[in-house]
Amino acid sequence: MNSSSINWTALGVFIFFFALVTVMGFWASRWQSGGSANKGAHLDEWGLGGRNFGTWITWFLVGGDFYTAYTVIAVPALVYAVGAYGFFALPYTILVYPIVFLIMPKLWHAAHKAGHVTAADVVFGRYKSRKLELAIALTGVVATMPYIALQLIGMEVVIKALGVTGELPLLAAFVILALYTYSAGLRAPALIAFVKDLMIYIVVLVAVVLVPMKLGGYGVVFASAHDAFAAKGGMTGLTLKPAQFLPFATLALGSAMAAFMYPHTLTGIFAAKSADTIRKNAVFLPAYTVLLGLIALLGYMAYAAGVKVEANNDIVPALFNAMFPSWFSGFAFAAIAIGALVPAAVMSIGAANLFTRNFWKPYVNPNVSAEGEAKVAKIVSLVVKFGALVFILFLPTKFALDLQLLGGVWILQTFPALVFGLFIGWFGANALLSGWAVGIIGGSWLAYADGIKPVHTFHIGADSYTMYTGLIALAINIVVAVAVQLVFGKGGAKTPALKH
Amino acid sequence: MRLLLLLPFIGLLWVPFYNDELPALFGFPFFYWYQFMWVPLTALIIWIVYKDGLRKGIE
Numbered sequence: 001m002n003s004s005s006i007n008w009t010a011l012g013v014f015i016f017f018f019a020l021v022t023v024m025g026f027w028a029s030r031w032q033s034g035g036s037a038n039k040g041a042h043l044d045e046w047g048l049g050g051r052n053f054g055t056w057i058t059w060f061l062v063g064g065d066f067y068t069a070y071t072v073i074a075v076p077a078l079v080y081a082v083g084a085y086g087f088f089a090l091p092y093t094i095l096v097y098p099i100v101f102l103i104m105p106k107l108w109h110a111a112h113k114a115g116h117v118t119a120a121d122v123v124f125g126r127y128k129s130r131k132l133e134l135a136i137a138l139t140g141v142v143a144t145m146p147y148i149a150l151q152l153i154g155m156e157v158v159i160k161a162l163g164v165t166g167e168l169p170l171l172a173a174f175v176i177l178a179l180y181t182y183s184a185g186l187r188a189p190a191l192i193a194f195v196k197d198l199m200i201y202i203v204v205l206v207a208v209v210l211v212p213m214k215l216g217g218y219g220v221v222f223a224s225a226h227d228a229f230a231a232k233g234g235m236t237g238l239t240l241k242p243a244q245f246l247p248f249a250t251l252a253l254g255s256a257m258a259a260f261m262y263p264h265t266l267t268g269i270f271a272a273k274s275a276d277t278i279r280k281n282a283v284f285l286p287a288y289t290v291l292l293g294l295i296a297l298l299g300y301m302a303y304a305a306g307v308k309v310e311a312n313n314d315i316v317p318a319l320f321n322a323m324f325p326s327w328f329s330g331f332a333f334a335a336i337a338i339g340a341l342v343p344a345a346v347m348s349i350g351a352a353n354l355f356t357r358n359f360w361k362p363y364v365n366p367n368v369s370a371e372g373e374a375k376v377a378k379i380v381s382l383v384v385k386f387g388a389l390v391f392i393l394f395l396p397t398k399f400a401l402d403l404q405l406l407g408g409v410w411i412l413q414t415f416p417a418l419v420f421g422l423f424i425g426w427f428g429a430n431a432l433l434s435g436w437a438v439g440i441i442g443g444s445w446l447a448y449a450d451g452i453k454p455v456h457t458f459h460i461g462a463d464s465y466t467m468y469t470g471l472i473a474l475a476i477n478i479v480v481a482v483a484v485q486l487v488f489g490k491g492g493a494k495t496p497a498l499k500h
Numbered sequence: 501m502r503l504l505l506l507l508p509f510i511g512l513l514w515v516p517f518y519n520d521e522l523p524a525l526f527g528f529p530f531f532y533w534y535q536f537m538w539v540p541l542t543a544l545i546i547w548i549v550y551k552d553g554l555r556k557g558i559e
Contacts, residue, residue, distance in 0.1 A: 084519075090535045091512040094542050098505040101546050218527030238521060239531050245515040253513060279550050286543040293536055 006163040007321075013330030014162060014337070017199070018173070021192045021338050025180030028187040043373040046185030047117055047353045048271040055280045057190055061346070062268040062281060063288045064193030066259065067093075068147075069154035069340035072200070072295055077312035079299030083229050083236040085244050087296055091252035093289040096259045101282035104260060105275035106422040112275075118350075119266050119418050120358040126421040129429035130362055135436050136414050137358035140263045141384075143407035144351045147262070148388035149400040151340040151347075153313070156392070158333035161317030167393055173337065178385045181345045182378050186271055189345035196342050199335035201291065207301075207332075208294040211323050215304040225300035247455045247466045254471035258412040263350025264343060344385065352380035402452040409447055409470040413439035413477050427481060428489050435481030443473025501552040508542040 044051055053061060071089075078086035107122060116122045120137035124130065152170065159169050180188045212218050222238060229237045240248055259265060272278050298316055302309075307318045316336075320329045356377040361368055368376070391400060417432040446456045447469045457466040511517075512535065521529040528536070 084531060087532070087535065091538075094508055094512060094535075094538050097542060097546055098508055101549070102502070102505065212527075219524075220527075222527060222529055222532075238529055239519045240515060242516075245519070249513045249515050253509075279553070283543055283547045283550055286539050289539050290536065293532075293539070297532075 007326050009326040010330030011162050013327050014334045017334035021195055022176050024191050025188040028191040029184035031187055031191055041371040041374045043117055043377055046374045047349055047377055049186035049190055051271055052273050053271045054273050055277050058272045058277050058281050059284055060193040060197050061190045064196050064342040065264055065268055065346045067288050067292055068151055068343040069336050070150040072336050073154045073157050073313050073316055075296045076299035076316050079296045080302055080315045081312045084238055084240045088248045088251045090293045092255040093292055095256040097282045097286055099256055100260055103419055104269050104278045108269055108275045108278055111270050118354045118357050120354055123417050127429035132417055132429045132433045133358050136417055137354045139410050139414050140354050141351045143411040144263050144347050146400050146403035146407050148344050148347045149391045150404050151344040152392045155337045155340040157313050158317055158336045174389050177341050178382050181381055186349055189342045193342045196338040200339055203332040203335045204291050204294055211301045221300050221304045224304040228303045250468035250471045254468040257415055258408055261411045261414050263354055264347040267346055267350040348381040348384045351384045352377040355380045405454055406447055409443040409473055410440055412470040412474050416478055416481055427485050431481045431485035431489055434484045435477040438480045439473045439477030442476050443469055501549050504545050504549055507545055508538055511538055
């Protein structure tokens with residue numbers, strides 16, 4: 001493979017599909033806009049697609065939004081690098097669904113009844129605390145920014161694999177994305193998600209059948225990976241070392257709890273037509289998890305195919321370039337790049353909704369009309385995307401990765417404030433705010449002291465326990481919230497039980 | 501019924517239980533096909549709990 005020259009066939013296929021979704025993106029503003037009560041300019045329209053997405057649209061949207069392009073690049077890269085340990089993505093994306101099933105229909109009811117658009121809206125509605133609302137909104141926006149930047153990295157990797165150099169293509173792709181998100185709102189990624197998901201399904205199903213067939217079967221794939229890890233010294237392998245058990249399990253659980261605290265995943269929930277839509281999706285969304293597990297195995301196939309790369313993130317594009325004709329590589333890279341557009345759009349919409357509802361409305365213009373809200377959110381979505389682009393173009397990639405990792409720790413700290421109130425009325429706003437603050441500071445400090453690593457090791461006597469830092473911070477968060485509630489929470493600070 | 505939803509957590513978070521290469525299935529070591537198996541199993545469990553909720557008239 002000569003990566004310095006442009007692969008014209010692949011590029012042609014890539015541009016065709018990119019152009020197709022661009023047209024769809026602009027057309028999307030007219031799609032599914034019939035049945036809503038708030039026709040025209042309203043944040044519910046632009047920011048939540050009219051709150052009218054049924055089971056199918058939600059399935060494609062949340063699937064396209066949660067399993068991001070970066071996942072397709074980074075999960076196989078991690079599995080390629082560290083073996084079984086990188087496979088925590090599978091239990092993570094399985095366990096997320098019982099959690100979604102139990103929590104998200106309740107959250108939907110709370111949001112639907114009061115017309116809430118964001119997580120911070122729900123928290124304010126529940127606790128009537130502007131401080132707690134701001135804490136949740138700020139965490140959401142800050143955790144989302146590096147996540148958008150990561151999608152750009154995913155797009156950068158495939159553009160590079162097409163043999164195209166320079167930053168202009170990325171810039172062009174992003175300007176297009178920004179414009180149709182501005183004009184069509186959540187409907188654009190919802191419509192594009194259909195194309196993206198179908199393309200990714202085709203790419204992955206073809207890859208996981210054809211690649212092992214060419215290489216001699218899955219037995220050979222696993223055996224090559226096994227030998228490669230053994231040759232590297234056997235620190236990692238096809239199964240976990242005992243020291244990896246606890247980090248593996250806590251990363252899976254912590255990530256599963258954090259996944260639907262992000263603005264982009266919650267936007268998919270709030271945009272659903274009914275609680276039943278969400279319950280059905282908890283049953284059917286695991287189909288994407290099968291896909292993710294298969295994608296992860298591409299990391300092992302790279303060993304069997306003898307693919308060598310300088311950066312682990314190039315492993316999937318390099319594997320496709322080595323195994324497939326260039327038209328199919330172009331199709332696969334288009335699938336990944338479009339796979340970056342969907343989450344990037346929903347993330348910027350989620351962040352824009354938070355800014356508008358939980359910062360602009362309470363602090364800048366309390367009398368803002370529904371139409372004014374939509375205007376502000378549209379402009380903010382441009383600013384957010386531009387910020388992510390500047391991030392990628394002018395700062396080292398590692399910075400975005402580190403911040404994304406910290407973002408995961410931070411967003412998990414919003415779990416008690418957002419979720420506990422749906423089930424019990426015992427906690428007051430101050431207790432939850434204290435827990436959040438200590439969780440954010442403690443988690444960041446632990447991660448920083450460890451050199452921005454996702455796991456922290458405790459030494460108790462001769463034993464050591466390594467766990468996901470976000471989960472440790474969440475434990476501290478909850479302990480502090482309980483303690484503050486016990487000490488200061490007597491009397492009126494409790495929150496009335498939720499009824500619907 | 502909702503307690504059934506605990507099963508995937510037990511099955512997947514108790515790592516030593518499935519951290520083996522054997523028995524392999526279609527070339528997949530146990531560690532991998534066991535985790536893959538939990539995907540349809542979890543979907544099925546959620547579906548059972550969902551249907552039960554419908555019967556009880558949960559909105």
